[in-house]
Amino acid sequence: MITVHRLGLEPKPFLLNCDLIVMVESTPDTIVTLTTGDRIGVVETPAEVRAEVARWRAGVQRLATRGGLDPTHVGPAEVRALTADHHRR
Structure with missing residues (x-):
């Protein structure tokens, strides 16, 4: 998951499952379209979203x-889940 900020008066951060992203476009605001058909406006540019993914x-x-993961770009729960899955193999 990546952290992006929803467009609004006060940009609010949220986690986005990058496996659900179909398209990121600039219209001029950045709009992320998901596999569900939902469209989310975010503060980040398309290039920044691409870099985070x-x-x-x-x-x-x-x-x-x-067997290593940079925890600065992944939340603790994801690190634990991915590490647990890795150790089961």
Whole structure:
């Protein structure tokens, strides 16, 4: 999951499952379209969303190949879940 900030008077951070992202577009606000059809306006630019998704996926790949994960880009619950799954193999 990645952290992004919902558009509004006071941008509010939330976690977004990046596996649900279908499209990120700038209209000029950044709109994230999900597999559910929901569209969410976020503060981040499309390039920033793409970079966060790439960072998340790289962390998962590191876990799968070397057993290490950068916890600065993943919440504690995700680290525990991914680590537990890795140790079961």
